[in-house]
Amino acid sequence: MRPPPWRIGQIxxxxxxxxxxxxxxxxxxxxxxxxRGESGxxxxxxxxxARLQQIVSLRQLGFALEEVRACLDSPDFSPLTLIQRHLAxxxxxxxxxxxxxxxxxxxxxxxxxxxxxxVEELLQTIEEMNVIAKYYSPEQLEQLKVRGxxxxxxxxxxxxDEWPKLMDEVRTEMEKGSDPSSEVVQALARRxxxxxxxxxxxxxxxxxxxxxxYSQEQSIHGTDLKAMQPMMDYIGKAWAAAK
Amino acid sequence: MRPPPWRIGQIxxxxxxxxxxxxxxxxxxxxxxxxRGESGxxxxxxxxxARLQQIVSLRQLGFALEEVRACLDSPDFSPLTLIQRHLAxxxxxxxxxxxxxxxxxxxxxxxxxxxxxxVEELLQTIEEMNVIAKYYSPEQLEQLKVRGxxxxxxxxxxxxDEWPKLMDEVRTEMEKGSDPSSEVVQALARRxxxxxxxxxxxxxxxxxxxxxxYSQEQSIHGTDLKAMQPMMDYIGKAWAAAK
DNA sequence: CCTTGACCCTCACGTTGCGTCGGGCCGTAC
DNA sequence: GTACGGCCCGACGCAACGTGAGGGTCAAGG
Numbered sequence: 001m002r003p004p005p006w007r008i009g010q011i012x013x014x015x016x017x018x019x020x021x022x023x024x025x026x027x028x029x030x031x032x033x034x035x036r037g038e039s040g041x042x043x044x045x046x047x048x049x050a051r052l053q054q055i056v057s058l059r060q061l062g063f064a065l066e067e068v069r070a071c072l073d074s075p076d077f078s079p080l081t082l083i084q085r086h087l088a089x090x091x092x093x094x095x096x097x098x099x100x101x102x103x104x105x106x107x108x109x110x111x112x113x114x115x116x117x118x119v120e121e122l123l124q125t126i127e128e129m130n131v132i133a134k135y136y137s138p139e140q141l142e143q144l145k146v147r148g149x150x151x152x153x154x155x156x157x158x159x160x161d162e163w164p165k166l167m168d169e170v171r172t173e174m175e176k177g178s179d180p181s182s183e184v185v186q187a188l189a190r191r192x193x194x195x196x197x198x199x200x201x202x203x204x205x206x207x208x209x210x211x212x213x214y215s216q217e218q219s220i221h222g223t224d225l226k227a228m229q230p231m232m233d234y235i236g237k238a239w240a241a242a243k
Numbered sequence: 244m245r246p247p248p249w250r251i252g253q254i255x256x257x258x259x260x261x262x263x264x265x266x267x268x269x270x271x272x273x274x275x276x277x278x279r280g281e282s283g284x285x286x287x288x289x290x291x292x293a294r295l296q297q298i299v300s301l302r303q304l305g306f307a308l309e310e311v312r313a314c315l316d317s318p319d320f321s322p323l324t325l326i327q328r329h330l331a332x333x334x335x336x337x338x339x340x341x342x343x344x345x346x347x348x349x350x351x352x353x354x355x356x357x358x359x360x361x362v363e364e365l366l367q368t369i370e371e372m373n374v375i376a377k378y379y380s381p382e383q384l385e386q387l388k389v390r391g392x393x394x395x396x397x398x399x400x401x402x403x404d405e406w407p408k409l410m411d412e413v414r415t416e417m418e419k420g421s422d423p424s425s426e427v428v429q430a431l432a433r434r435x436x437x438x439x440x441x442x443x444x445x446x447x448x449x450x451x452x453x454x455x456x457y458s459q460e461q462s463i464h465g466t467d468l469k470a471m472q473p474m475m476d477y478i479g480k481a482w483a484a485a486k
Numbered sequence: 487c488c489t490t491g492a493c494c495c496t497c498a499c500g501t502t503g504c505g506t507c508g509g510g511c512c513g514t515a516c
Numbered sequence: 517g518t519a520c521g522g523c524c525c526g527a528c529g530c531a532a533c534g535t536g537a538g539g540g541t542c543a544a545g546g
Binding site for chain 4: 262263264266267271280283284307308309325
C-alpha cells in the first residue's frame with residue numbers, strides 16, 4: 001500500500017470490491033480515477049479512495065448506483081426523503097420475505113422427518129396454504145403459528161388422528177337419529193368443541209374465519225367440508241342444548 | 244372464459260400474469276401451449292392452465308424458473324432439500340434485510356424532525372454506525388435498540404447534552420489535581436457511572452464492548468476518545484475509592 | 487367492402503450490477 | 517531474455533421479464 005496513486009488491484013484488495021466493479025464504476029462515470037499511467041493503468045489518489053468509501057457506505061444502505069451518484073454529485077442534495085422512501089420499500093420487502101420464510105418453514109416442518117416428498121404432495125399443500133391464507137388475516141396466521149408452536153407437533157398429529165374418528169362417531173349418531181340432547185351426543189359435542197377450542201386458542205376471530213372457510217370451501221386437506229356442514233349443525237344443536 | 248382452448252389474453256387475466264410472462268415461459272419451454280391456431284395464436288388447454296397454476300404456486304415459494312422446471316419435469320423429484328436450501332437462503336436474506344431496515348430506521352429516527360440533512364452528515368453517521376457495529380455483536384445492537392426505545396428520544400438528547408458538561412467538569416477537577424476520593428469527584432463519578440449504566444442497561448457485555456471501543460478508536464461522534472482515556476482512569480479510581 | 491379497435495404475432499433492445507471469458511500489453515524478477 | 521502476474525479493453529452472459537416497433541387477425545359496424 002505504498003505510494004499513492006495506487007493501481008486498481010490494490011484498491012480492490014483494500015475495499016473488498018472486485019476489479020470488475022471498479023471498472024464498472026469507471027465506465028458509468030461514478031468513480032473515474034484521477035490519473036492514468038502512460039500504459040493506460042488506472043491510478044487512484046487518496047481522494048478517489050475517499051469517494052469510493054462514500055460509495056461503499058451508501059451502497060450498504062441498499063441505494064442503487066444512480067442514487068449514490070445523485071447523493072454525491074449534487075452538493076445540496078438532502079437524502080432524508082430518499083432514506084424514508086428506502087425505509088418504506090425495505091420494510092415492504094422484509095414483510096414479503098418474512099411471509100415467504102413462514103411458508104417455507106411450515107413446509108419444512110410439515111415433513112420434518114419424512115425422507116422423500118413428491119411434487120404432488122408439495123403442490124397439494126401449497127394449494128391448501130393458499131386456501132387457508134384466503135380466510136385468515138396475516139395477524140391471525142401469525143397467531144395460529146404461535147399457537148401451533150405452543151401445543152407442539154406431537155399433539156397436532158394426535159388431533160389429526162382424532163378428528164376422523166370423531167367425525168365417524170358423529171356421523172354414526174346422526175344416522176342413528178340420536179337426539180342431540182342425549183348424553184352420548186353431548187359427550188361428542190364436548191370433544192368436538194374442545195378440539196376446535198384447542199385449534200383457535202379461544203380466539204373468536206379465528207373461529208369466525210374458520211367457520212367462513214368451512215362454509216365457503218368444499219374440500220380441504222382431504223376432508224369433504226360439504227359433508228361436514230350437517231355435522232356442524234348437529235353438534236351446534238347439541239352444544240346449544242347443553243347450555 | 245368460454246370454450247377451451249383459451250387465447251393468451253384470457254389466461255393472463257385469469258392468472259394475473261402478464262402476456263409477456265406467458266410469452267417468456269413459452270420461449271424457455273417452461274409452458275408451451277398445446278396448440279396454435281392457424282393464425283399463430285397460442286391456444287391454452289385446461290391442462291396447460293393446470294400446469295401454469297403449478298408454476299405460479301412454486302414461484303410463490305421464491306423458486307427460480309429453472310427450479311420450477313426441475314420440479315415439474317422430473318417425475319421422481321423430491322423437493323424437500325430444495326425447500327430446506329431455500330429456507331436457509333431466505334432466512335439469510337431476511338436477516339440482511341432486517342439489519343438494513345434497522346440502519347435505515349436509525350437514520351430516519353436520528354433526524355426525525357430535521358428539515359434537511361446534508362450528505363456529509365449522512366456519511367458521517369454511517370461511518371459512526373460502522374465503527375459501532377465493529378464492537379457490538381448483533382444481539383447487543385438489538386439490545387441497545389430496545390433500550391433506546393425504552394428510555395425515549397427526549398432522554399437521549401438530554402444525555403447527549405449532559406455528557407460534554409460532565410466531561411468539562413471532570414477535566415477541570417483533574418487539572419486542579421483534586422483527590423479522586425474527595426466528595427466533589429465522588430459526585431462526578433456517581434453521575435458518570437449513572438449515565439454509563441443508563442446506556443448499558445446494566446449489561447456487563449455491553450459495557451465491556453463499550454470500553455473496548457473507547458480504547459481502540461480515537462474519535463467518535465465528534466468526541467476525542469483518546470483524551471477521554473485519562474478521564475476514565477480518573478473516574479475509575481474515584482469509583483474504586485468509593486467502595 | 488372497408489374501417490375500426492381489440493387482440494395477437496415475432497423480433498429485439500433495456501433493465502441492474504456486475505462475473506467471466508479472450509486476446510494482448512506492461513512490469514518486474516530471475 | 518523470458519516467465520509470470522497484473523492490467524487493459526471489449527464483449528457476452530445472468531434473471532425475468534418490460535417495453536416498444538412493425539405488422540397480421542378477428543369480429544362488429546357503417
